[in-house]
Amino acid sequence: MSFRVLSAQVMHESNSFSVRLTSLDRFADVILLHGNEALEALDGTNTEVAGFLDVARERNWELIHVISAHANPAGCVTAEAFDQIMNVVEEAVRRERQRLDGILLAFHGAMVTTRSGDGEGDMLERIRAIAGSDIPIAATLDLHANVTRRMCELADILVSYKTYPHIDMRLAGQQAGELLHQAMAGEIEPHTLFVRPPMLEDANGGRTDIGPLVALMERARAYEKEPDVLAVSVNGAFPYADIDEIGPTITVTYSGDPEPHRVYAEELARAMWEMRRDLxxxxxxxxxxxxxALSDDDRPVIIADYADNPGAGGYGDGTSLLRALIDADADACFCPIVDPEVASQLQSRKAGDTVSIRLGGKANPSLGGEPLELTGIILSVYDGDYxxxxxxxxxxxxxxxxTAVIEVGRVQVVIATEPHQCHDLQQFLAFGIDPRAKKIVGVKSMQHFRAAFEPIAGRVLVCDSGALASPDLTKFTFSRVPRPVYPLDPDTPYNPEIFVRSRGTARLAERKR
Incomplete structure (x- = not known):
């Protein structure tokens, strides 16, 4: 039997403390494509949509892909952009409703709009209003999702990445697709529950390369092999949002009696809580x-500006780390400093020109450093593609x-227009810089840089420049987050939130006392 499946990708990680709202044109900076054009662009890549395609071919589905809309992390998505994207999705669901067997969605799980703290819940509600309750819906989530009650109530299947750096997006898409196929075939009747400890994020921001979360991920993978267990996700959460439902969760998508899975999720959530100080x-x-970094002599030392990570909604124009490299006259390269004004200004210059610029620190000089008055040599200018x-x-x-590349002293700097975090060697190599030949490599990233840069590194250092994604969450003013919550309230008692679907409806279990 061949199933007809509608799919869509709508992804954003929203830092509600950023003043830079995310409009529709910001989605086009990463991907904003419709139908087969989106599938052609993503086919074979390490993305959830590629995973959807893998299952569609294997299972002989008729896959109707509506849209791929993915913007870089930044401030809240405007209501206008959200509605424009959702109107396209709703129109497709309405058009295909009578012939649909299932719906497959690629979400981030931490979207905040200018009118709602639960973007994914809003999307699912609008889709369900048209599709009805009988069509199974599966959704993929980033490991940093803030899972909400509505997400679990309205989607039957939730599958999060299990790696950070994220290298298993395609696998997550495949897993969600396979579970959807089983649901459409009547082999399973999936539901999802969650347990959320009272904290803003797990101790180490979701790291799965080292640290205490590694053991929890191993337990999650093992439990997925148990009867009636379909997916287990350990979500580290995204803390840079002042919203009602925030924090790490253990989610279990299951079939049958929820009780053993609730008990299991509570055990894992308690273990995550006990690890909250294990940094x-x-x-x-x-x-x-x-x-x-200057004390090393052989392989490059990677310094990550954790707090000004564009991948967490940071502005990417903080100058503190770049200033320190230039002041030390370090043999270094740096990527990126986000400054559209300077990048545009330098497009008319040629290699070898000496230029004087006022670089970075323009979004908010109090977050990550003030503008730098620099004189340097143009190495190259580019359209920025890689x-x-x-x-x-x-x-x-x-x-x-x-994009422009300049050299100030011995420091080579990639000046970018768009705020992408540094996660790939090509973000240097495509612009004429070989980071493997440098003593110090400065990157704006929290964790994703490790996948590509740790293999070339002698050491890795992380710094807190005080920017918009500082690891010190006590620096932020939260007004909507339920209190008490760790680490804002150090003496927070353990009082987890538990959500379980029951008898075809949803209920919020009372907080444990």
Whole structure:
């Protein structure tokens, strides 16, 4: 039997503390494509949509892909952009409703709009209003999802990535697709529950390469092999949003009696809570990081500006780490400093020109450093396009927009228009810089850089420049987040939130006392 499945990708990780709202044109900076054009662009890539396609071919589905809309992390999605995207999805669901067997969605799980703290819940509600309750819906989520009650109530199947750096997006898409196929065939009747400990994020921001979350992920994978267990997700959460439903969750998609799975999820959530002080990152100031890096003689030292990560909604124009590298006259390269004004200004210049610029620090100088008055030499200018070849996005075309590379002393700097975090060697190599030949490599990223850069590194250092994604969450003003919550309230008692679907409806279990 061949099934007819509608799919869509709508993804955004929203930092509600950013003043830069995410409009529809911001989606086009990453991907905003419709139908087969989107499928052609993503086929064979390490993305959820590629995973959907894998299952569609294997299972002989008729796959109707509506839209792929994915914007870089930034401020809240405007209501106008949200409605424009959802109107396209709703029209397709309405048109195909009578012939649909299932719906497959690629979400992030941390979208905030200018009118709602639960973008994914809003999307699912609008889709369900047209599709009805009888069509199974499966959705993929980023490991940093803030899973909500409505997400679990309205989607039958939720599958999150299990790696950070994220290298299993395609696998997550395949898993969600296979479970949807079983649901459409009547082999399973899936539901999803969650348990959320009272904390803003797990201790180490979801790291799965080292640290305490590794053991939890192993337990999750093992439990997925148990009878009636379909998917287990350990979500580290995205804390840079002032919303009602926030924080890490253990989710279990199951078939049958929820009770054993609730007990299991509670055990894992309690274990995550007990690990809340088991930190693996040691955050240095930018000056401390550079001073430490200068002591090495062989392989490059990677310094990550954790707090100004564009991948967490940081502006990407913080200058503190770059200033420290230039002041030390380090043999270094740096990527990116996001400054559309300077990148545009330098497009008319040629290699070898000496230029004086006022670089970075323009979005909010109090977050990550003030503008730098620099004189340097133009090495090259580009349109900013590159093709990733690292573990995360191999084969995916991306662009920094108009880009310039300058050299100040011995520091080579990639000046970008678009705020992409640094996660691939091609973000240097495509612009004429070989990071493997440098003593220090400065990147704006929290964790994703590790997949491509750790293999070339002698050491990795992380610094807190005080920017919009600082690891010190007590620096942020939260007004909507339920209190008490760790670490804002250090003495928070363990009082987890538990959500279980019951008898075809949804209910919120009372918080444990």
């Amino acid at each position: 693996v990152n040691r955050f240095l100031s930018p000056g401390q990081a550079v001073a430490s 093709v990733c070849d690292g573990p995360m996005y191999a084969g995916v075309h991306m662009s920094f927009g108009p």
